[in-house]
Amino acid sequence: MTLKPITMIAAFLAITSCGGPQESDQTPAGALLGRLEAQVNEGKIMFGHQDDYMYGHSWKLDDDATEYMQSDVFSTCGQYPAVYGMDLGGIEMGWEKNLDSNPFDHMRASAVAHYERGGVITFSWHPRNPLTGGDAWDVSSDQVVASILPGGDGHEYFMTWLAKAADFLASIKTADGETVPVIWRPWHEHTGSWFWWGQKLCTTEQYKALWQMTYDYMAIERGLDNLVWAYSPGAGELSSVEVFGERYPGDDIIDMVGFDCYQYSGNDVYAADMKNALDITKAFADEHGKLMAVTETGYEGVKDAAWWTQVLYPVMKDYPVSYVLVWRNACDAHMQHHFYAPFPEHESAEDFKTFSALDRMMFIPFCGLSKND
Numbered sequence: 001m002t003l004k005p006i007t008m009i010a011a012f013l014a015i016t017s018c019g020g021p022q023e024s025d026q027t028p029a030g031a032l033l034g035r036l037e038a039q040v041n042e043g044k045i046m047f048g049h050q051d052d053y054m055y056g057h058s059w060k061l062d063d064d065a066t067e068y069m070q071s072d073v074f075s076t077c078g079q080y081p082a083v084y085g086m087d088l089g090g091i092e093m094g095w096e097k098n099l100d101s102n103p104f105d106h107m108r109a110s111a112v113a114h115y116e117r118g119g120v121i122t123f124s125w126h127p128r129n130p131l132t133g134g135d136a137w138d139v140s141s142d143q144v145v146a147s148i149l150p151g152g153d154g155h156e157y158f159m160t161w162l163a164k165a166a167d168f169l170a171s172i173k174t175a176d177g178e179t180v181p182v183i184w185r186p187w188h189e190h191t192g193s194w195f196w197w198g199q200k201l202c203t204t205e206q207y208k209a210l211w212q213m214t215y216d217y218m219a220i221e222r223g224l225d226n227l228v229w230a231y232s233p234g235a236g237e238l239s240s241v242e243v244f245g246e247r248y249p250g251d252d253i254i255d256m257v258g259f260d261c262y263q264y265s266g267n268d269v270y271a272a273d274m275k276n277a278l279d280i281t282k283a284f285a286d287e288h289g290k291l292m293a294v295t296e297t298g299y300e301g302v303k304d305a306a307w308w309t310q311v312l313y314p315v316m317k318d319y320p321v322s323y324v325l326v327w328r329n330a331c332d333a334h335m336q337h338h339f340y341a342p343f344p345e346h347e348s349a350e351d352f353k354t355f356s357a358l359d360r361m362m363f364i365p366f367c368g369l370s371k372n373d
C-alpha cells in the first residue's frame, strides 16, 4: 500500500528504533494502519457496530455511568464488536450530547475503554448546515460548501466548527496520555444528495476542496497524528470505478476507502448491490494501494433469521475487507424498528453467534472481570 509522508516517517522511525516496530516511535495513526494492514493480510474482517456502548435496543447508558460494559453485541455473542463507531454530529455546536443524545464525555471515555480492550474506533460526522442553520440533511441550498471554503462568507465560522471537531479528536487519550488512533470518516455518502455536501449540492472541485481544507487544518495545522482518513461514497450511485473516484480527494489525504450500503428489499438485491460496490471499491483500492472496508451496512430490523451467515458473510468473504460496520440499535420508544445489530431475544441471535465464531470474523473477547467476580 502507498504510505502518506507522515506514515512513512513513522514507519522509518519504527524500523530504525532499537526496539523494533513494537517500540512506538510510530504515530498513533501509523500504528493503527499497520495493525489494519496486518489483519487484512491474515484474512481477518473486523465486525463493527455504531454507538455500541451508548445504548441498545432496550437500554441506554446512565448519564453518570463510569464503565462501558453493556452492549447488544456482547449480550448476544459474548464478545464486543472489534470496531466501535460513533458520530461527532453536534460537536460543532458546542453541545454536550451528540445528535443522537450521546454525551461527548461518554463517547470519549468509552472510546478509550474500547481501545484499551483491544478495539478500533471510527468516527463519522453529521455536522449541521453552517449556512442555513438546519441539520446535515438540510439540502435547501447548493451554496453551503461554496460558502465555507476559503474566501467564502462562512469560512471563518466553519473553521470554528473544524476546530471543535479537532479538539475532540485530539482529546481521546488514555490515562497515560497516549492519544487513541481513530478511523476518521467525514463527508460520507457524498455520491448521494441527502447531505449538504452531497453530489448535487456542490461541484467536484468544491467537494475536493472541502476535504483538502479539512485535512490541511486537522492534520497539518493542528498536527493531529491519530487520524486514519477514510473516504466512503454511498453504494447506490456506484456504477463504475470512475464514479467511485470522481470526487476522491487524493492519495495524500486518504488512507482507506469504503462505501455505505444498506438492504432495503430482498436479499438478492442487497447481495448484488454489495458485490457491485465491493468489486468497484476493491479495484479502486488496489489501484491506489489503500485498505478497503464496508464502512456502513445493515438491514433495518434484520428481518431474516440467518442474515449474518447466509447473506452478509457470503457476499463479503472473498474480499480483503478490513471491517464491516452495522448501524445503530436505536433505543428511543418511537424508533424500536431502527436496529441493525441483534440483541439476545432477536430471531437472528443464534445465527449471529455462529457468524461471530467464524474464523475470519474478528470481535473483541471480554477481558475484564469475570461475571462471577
Ligand code: BMA
Pocket (backbone or CB within 6 Å): 087, 099, 100, 126, 327, 328
Ligand atoms: C441515521 C439514523 C438517524 C441518526 C443518524 C446519525 O442513519 O440512524 O436516526 O440520527 O444516522 O447517527
